Amino acid sequence: MSCRSAALELSPGTRPIVLIGNPNVGKSAVFSALTGRHVDISNYPGTTVELTRGRFRLNGHEVDLIDTPGIQSLLARSDDERVARDVLLDETPWAVLQVADSKNLRRALQLTFQLAEHELPFVLALNMTDEASAAGIDVDARRLAQILGSEVVPTTATRGEGVPALQQRLLNPRPISYRIRYDGTVEQAVADIVALLPEEWHGKRALALALLSGDGEAYGRRQVGSDARAAIEAIVAETAARYDQPLGYVITQQRMRCADCVAAEVSRVPEVRHISFRERLGYLMVDPLWGWPFLLVVLAGLYYVVGVFGAGTMVDWMESVLFGEWINPAVSRLVAFLPWELLRDFLVGEYGLVTMALTYGIAIVLPIVFTFFVAFSVLEDSGYLPRLAVMSNRAFQAMGLNGKAVLPMVLGLGCDTMATLTTRILETRKERVQVTLLLVLGVPCSAQLGVLMGMAAILTGRAIAVWLGVVLATLFAVGWLAARLLPGKSSDFILELPPVRVPQLGNIVVKTLARIEWYMKEVLPLFALGSTILFVLDRTGALVALQSLLAPLVTGFLGLPEETAGVFLIGFLRRDFGAAGLFDMARTGMLSANQLVISLVVITLFVPCIANLLMVIREHGRRTALAVIGTVFPLAFGIGGLLNLIFRLLGISF
Numbered sequence: 001m002s003c004r005s006a007a008l009e010l011s012p013g014t015r016p017i018v019l020i021g022n023p024n025v026g027k028s029a030v031f032s033a034l035t036g037r038h039v040d041i042s043n044y045p046g047t048t049v050e051l052t053r054g055r056f057r058l059n060g061h062e063v064d065l066i067d068t069p070g071i072q073s074l075l076a077r078s079d080d081e082r083v084a085r086d087v088l089l090d091e092t093p094w095a096v097l098q099v100a101d102s103k104n105l106r107r108a109l110q111l112t113f114q115l116a117e118h119e120l121p122f123v124l125a126l127n128m129t130d131e132a133s134a135a136g137i138d139v140d141a142r143r144l145a146q147i148l149g150s151e152v153v154p155t156t157a158t159r160g161e162g163v164p165a166l167q168q169r170l171l172n173p174r175p176i177s178y179r180i181r182y183d184g185t186v187e188q189a190v191a192d193i194v195a196l197l198p199e200e201w202h203g204k205r206a207l208a209l210a211l212l213s214g215d216g217e218a219y220g221r222r223q224v225g226s227d228a229r230a231a232i233e234a235i236v237a238e239t240a241a242r243y244d245q246p247l248g249y250v251i252t253q254q255r256m257r258c259a260d261c262v263a264a265e266v267s268r269v270p271e272v273r274h275i276s277f278r279e280r281l282g283y284l285m286v287d288p289l290w291g292w293p294f295l296l297v298v299l300a301g302l303y304y305v306v307g308v309f310g311a312g313t314m315v316d317w318m319e320s321v322l323f324g325e326w327i328n329p330a331v332s333r334l335v336a337f338l339p340w341e342l343l344r345d346f347l348v349g350e351y352g353l354v355t356m357a358l359t360y361g362i363a364i365v366l367p368i369v370f371t372f373f374v375a376f377s378v379l380e381d382s383g384y385l386p387r388l389a390v391m392s393n394r395a396f397q398a399m400g401l402n403g404k405a406v407l408p409m410v411l412g413l414g415c416d417t418m419a420t421l422t423t424r425i426l427e428t429r430k431e432r433v434q435v436t437l438l439l440v441l442g443v444p445c446s447a448q449l450g451v452l453m454g455m456a457a458i459l460t461g462r463a464i465a466v467w468l469g470v471v472l473a474t475l476f477a478v479g480w481l482a483a484r485l486l487p488g489k490s491s492d493f494i495l496e497l498p499p500v501r502v503p504q505l506g507n508i509v510v511k512t513l514a515r516i517e518w519y520m521k522e523v524l525p526l527f528a529l530g531s532t533i534l535f536v537l538d539r540t541g542a543l544v545a546l547q548s549l550l551a552p553l554v555t556g557f558l559g560l561p562e563e564t565a566g567v568f569l570i571g572f573l574r575r576d577f578g579a580a581g582l583f584d585m586a587r588t589g590m591l592s593a594n595q596l597v598i599s600l601v602v603i604t605l606f607v608p609c610i611a612n613l614l615m616v617i618r619e620h621g622r623r624t625a626l627a628v629i630g631t632v633f634p635l636a637f638g639i640g641g642l643l644n645l646i647f648r649l650l651g652i653s654f
Helices: 027-035 077-090 102-117 127-135 141-148 165-168 186-198 206-213 227-242 247-266 277-283 291-335 341-348 353-382 386-393 394-399 404-414 416-425 429-442 446-456 461-485 505-540 542-557 565-569 575-587 594-602 610-620 622-650
Strands: 016-019 052-058 060-065 093-099 119-129 151-154
Touching: 016 027, 016 077, 016 102, 027 052, 027 060, 027 093, 027 119, 027 165, 060 186, 060 247, 077 206, 093 102, 102 119, 102 127, 102 186, 102 247, 119 141, 119 165, 141 151, 141 247, 151 165, 186 206, 186 227, 186 247, 227 247, 277 291, 277 386, 291 341, 291 353, 291 446, 291 575, 341 353, 341 505, 341 542, 353 386, 353 446, 353 505, 353 575, 386 394, 386 404, 394 404, 404 429, 416 429, 416 610, 429 461, 429 610, 446 575, 446 594, 461 594, 461 622, 505 542, 505 565, 542 565, 542 622, 565 575, 565 594, 575 594, 594 622, 610 622
Parallel strands: 016 060, 016 093, 093 119, 119 151
Antiparallel strands: 052 060
């Protein structure tokens, strides 16, 4: 192998800058530092599944910045890598800005060398320099820039360090002059393929190497003639036949050797490195023995923060004082002057916009959601979530999945709709459909989870254990069956663990406020819609008719009060609204402990919301969405009815 210089002339313009990098390198932090626009700054891969765009000023001009998903390689083995590859092939960027982890330069350089083959203007941000220094790792950015023949800037994006210098370097980006010279057979195949590609295409060398590595979809949206495609396929087959190992492996190994050489020349790593307290803590969190106490502490912390403080202290004050003594009486006095009784009832009646929708959405659910968002942001920023994936890997393997599946499911605790979108980080369609089914079936979103935790605070430990046990057993059984019934294969479990970090207060505040904004814009209007639907159903007599129609199911099969039918009806719109209704019934003594456990099981196993259903249709098609819904609803009521029967036959009471 050897290296040669190359140059590509690009004229200035308003073309975008493409942000690219491995997972867990602080790429989203760089995006936020440049644009000022918030994206999730997470310590696990998969938060930025779709492209995120922002704008920032560069030399007095507005420039687009495209944030691609975190990837390990430009060979499209997943949707994330496919998106990143297609952006480079289909766009003509002003520059490619790669973000690298200074502590793991070898891994970053493997991606750098793939980007070099695209022959695009390039800037490398050596991020997390503070963590590298703390670990005793020193990278000579100036020497690395000389070797690559391109711009290299040390940064610590979370503190804004190096960001002004990065902006300055983006004014005059240069293509990487460093090229890997592969062995003669590979180089000849590359030359032969490049000769068959259209002259006007850019990145032809990168495309040729991708095709040789087995990426049959590397053309992206670009079309090549059938004769040329057949000739290229013949070259790939002939070249692969000359090696004992897969051609993609051969090419990757040669890149890795080159990355080792460059990394050894520009970085200094201590021979005997001191293992810090945070590193020891990170190891303990995934230890087969000590990892479980950490998990129990996290769960206990969530319970006390969300279930006790949020659902108890905060909800009690907001409902009894803020709304009970101030807002609702004040609104009632104001609307008393309205001449229309119908409008008065619509605002402050039993199903009133203020007395029900706002009381549920702000006084009951918002405090719980707020405390959950704070707790979730702390876990996210600390680096614990990917360690949770490692701890849960064995359990997910029993369902034909791997620990990576826990990431969308944990994100589902924030929003099932977005979690369905992030199933794209899973490598096979079978895994994506299977996890989507589990998300829809039994993973409560933040709004519902907060209410459920509030309801759990009312129950005894034995009742909570039954509820959780039934839900988890249902999830496991459905996952186990789906793994055997759904066609396709499962993937291997490969996940990089980021370092354990002290959560940054600024990150937590920004994330929490952004999620509260989402709640106010997306969820609160649905509470208003739900109360409006109930008001109309009540005024037209349809609510009584529907309750009578559902009475055999609700009162007979499930053993619940007739009023619960209305709660389940609105649960079809959003199950967290239904959960809030059950919470209100439980607090007013309308549900016994047994009935509360049954209703908790049923509402937990509901379809989350209409938005989630639409996302399932978008991601997997109508047939798959119908199959998911056709499974979830009968299962939710069936499990609830079976639980009621068992309670009665065995004389169980809480």
